[in-house]
Amino acid sequence: METKLAADIDEHIALFQEVRQSLLGEVVAVGRQLWTCMERxxxxxxxxxxxxxxxxxxxxxxxxxxxxxxxxxxPAIALTTDTSILTAVGNDYGYDQVFSRQVEGLGKAGDVFIGISTSGNSENLVRALESAKALGVTTVALVGKSGGKMKDLADIVLLVPSQNTPRIQEAQQWIWHTWCSLIDQFHG
Structure with a gap:
């Protein structure tokens, strides 16, 4: 068991070194863009x-x-939290539209939509990206693996270079925590 845990830690460290080399500049640029969006x-x-x-x-x-x-x-809204909207849209239109309908109702040009997915192939996120783009909302795909369908739709793609879902999620959490830290710094 300890060997497996040590291997997990080694994999985590190696991934974060790769993220540092390949994504750090883009993470900072997106953080600045998020701050600018909210400041406007x-x-x-x-x-x-x-x-x-x-x-x-x-x-x-x-x-x-x-x-x-x-x-x-x-101003930030997680489109994952309103059970009445999620269940009504899921029931009336299908689960693949639970986010796109919210983007259509809440999004406007100048906003930013961020879709988070380890595979990049979630149909409800693909549709949300399409709806956001149609409204002039800037789109960000925070994805892993190959980036899936979302990679080809988003204005900005942050692709965590891993096939391992837990490691992808760990890196994604670091990315959006870093955005929070940058936003705090820009605000200050």
Missing amino acids: GNKILVAGNGGSAADAQHFAAELVGRYMMERRAL
């Missing part, structure tokens, strides 16, 4: 499924609440 009076919409839904909610909570420093509440 626009908002961040974020969604994902399963563990990525939890990440979407956590990220939005850090912005509306606070991350590491006291500051004003920032």
